[in-house]
Amino acid sequence: xxxxxxxLVGDEALAQDCVQNAFxxxxxxxxxxxxxxxxxxxxxxxxxxxxxxxxRKQKRLQEISIDDLxxxxxxxxxxxxxxxxxxxxPESLMQRDQTKxxxxxxxxxxxxxxxxxxxxxxxxxxxxxxxxxxxxxxxxNVKVRLHRARSALKMLLEPLLRGETS
Amino acid sequence: MKTPMxxxxxxxxxxxxxxxLMITCDEFEGFILAYLEDDLPxxxxxxxxxxxxxxxxxxxxxAAYRTSLELARASYRDDPAAPDDMPEDLVKAIxxxxxxxx
Numbered sequence: 001x002x003x004x005x006x007x008l009v010g011d012e013a014l015a016q017d018c019v020q021n022a023f024x025x026x027x028x029x030x031x032x033x034x035x036x037x038x039x040x041x042x043x044x045x046x047x048x049x050x051x052x053x054x055x056r057k058q059k060r061l062q063e064i065s066i067d068d069l070x071x072x073x074x075x076x077x078x079x080x081x082x083x084x085x086x087x088x089x090p091e092s093l094m095q096r097d098q099t100k101x102x103x104x105x106x107x108x109x110x111x112x113x114x115x116x117x118x119x120x121x122x123x124x125x126x127x128x129x130x131x132x133x134x135x136x137x138x139x140x141n142v143k144v145r146l147h148r149a150r151s152a153l154k155m156l157l158e159p160l161l162r163g164e165t166s
Numbered sequence: 167m168k169t170p171m172x173x174x175x176x177x178x179x180x181x182x183x184x185x186x187l188m189i190t191c192d193e194f195e196g197f198i199l200a201y202l203e204d205d206l207p208x209x210x211x212x213x214x215x216x217x218x219x220x221x222x223x224x225x226x227x228x229a230a231y232r233t234s235l236e237l238a239r240a241s242y243r244d245d246p247a248a249p250d251d252m253p254e255d256l257v258k259a260i261x262x263x264x265x266x267x268x
Contacts, residue, residue, distance in 0.1 A: 007242060039258060071227065076180025077190035079223040090236035103241040122235065123242045147199040154227075154234040161230055 001047045007119055008051030009058070010108055018054050022047040048120065048134060055112060066111050069152035088163065099160065106156040114149035121146050182220065189217050194224050198231065 001022060005015035025046045033042060072080040093099050107115060120131045121142070128146075132139045158164075168176070183190040189197075194217050200206045201214050218225055 071195060073190075073192045073195075074176060074180075076176055077183070077192045078176050078179050079191035079195075079221070079227060081223040081227045083222070084226040084230060088233075090233050090240055093233075093237060094240050099237065100241045103237050107238060107241075118238070122238060143199055150199075150231060150235055153238060154231045157234045157237065158230070160237075161233055 001043065004044060004047050004124065005051050007123055008048065008116070009054050014054055014058070015051075018047060018050040022050045025050070044124070045130070045134065048124065048126075052116065052134070055116070064109055064111065064152075064156075066114055066148055066152055069155040070148060071151055071155075084162070088161065093160065102160050103157065106153060109156065110149055110152055114145050114152065117142055117145040118149035118153065122150075179221065183217070187213055187216060188220075189213055191217075191221060191224055194218075194221070198228065202232075 001019050002015060005018040005022070006012065009015050009018060022043070026043055029046070033039065074080055107118065110118065116135070117131060120126045120134065121128065126134070128139050128142050132142045135142070137145075154161075180190070182188060194214065197206060197210065197214050201211065206214060218228065
């Protein structure tokens with residue numbers, strides 16, 4: 001539960017508060033737990049909800065606009081994309097000391113509405129319908145946000161992928 | 167800055183993508199998520215993969231998109247603090263004990 005909270009809020013003290021509140025919710029709600037889903041799935045959702053509540057209260061620092069990070073097309077509706085010379089694999093990139101820190105900091109800089117969907121779908125591996133239910137948005141909205149978040153992350157990671165950073 | 171040859175090639179691509187069973191790059195963009203989740207019907211999948219074969223830009227883009235996604239997953243997967251799944255038996259025992267206590 002601590003790892004889930006830490007991934008969502010990105011701050012140790014805040015994550016501890018989330019877990020504490022989540023356990024309080026778990027004990028309050030145990031009698032009503034109907035065992036239709038795995039208990040761990042239910043608890044996972046509770047800690048995710050606590051993380052989301054904490055994020056809503058937290059004032060975010062400067063965020064990049066998602067529009068600046070989306071792919072570009074010309075008047076022929078053709079993609080504008082510089083040619084990729086090197087094609088390093090994720091495995092070789094992960095062996096570099098800085099890679100993980102760069103990736104985590106770029107994810108942290110994504111606009112919150114997009115970052116949360118990326119974390120819930122791609123990292124926490126929740127289904128599209130579960131994410132939609134948790135965030136109280138439609139499934140198609142989850143898909144749009146997920147694709148934009150991934151596209152923006154790709155753009156932010158380009159210097160790393162192209163070997164332009166240490 | 168594009169050379170005249172590159173500009174002409176882009177115009178040819180733009181025309182090529184208007185042929186039957188072809189899609190433009192911005193239409194391709196809208197199918198990426200469904201393609202990666204294997205959610206495209208066979209005909210749309212064929213159209214998507216045909217575009218991929220003829221468009222260097224979209225091929226490069228999709229490869230980088232996949233790599234960055236894999237890096238994101240790997241960065242969290244390597245988190246030493248991330249615990250394994252919670253033991254369901256243990257949790258059930260705690261629930262049963264609490265319910266028995268009333």
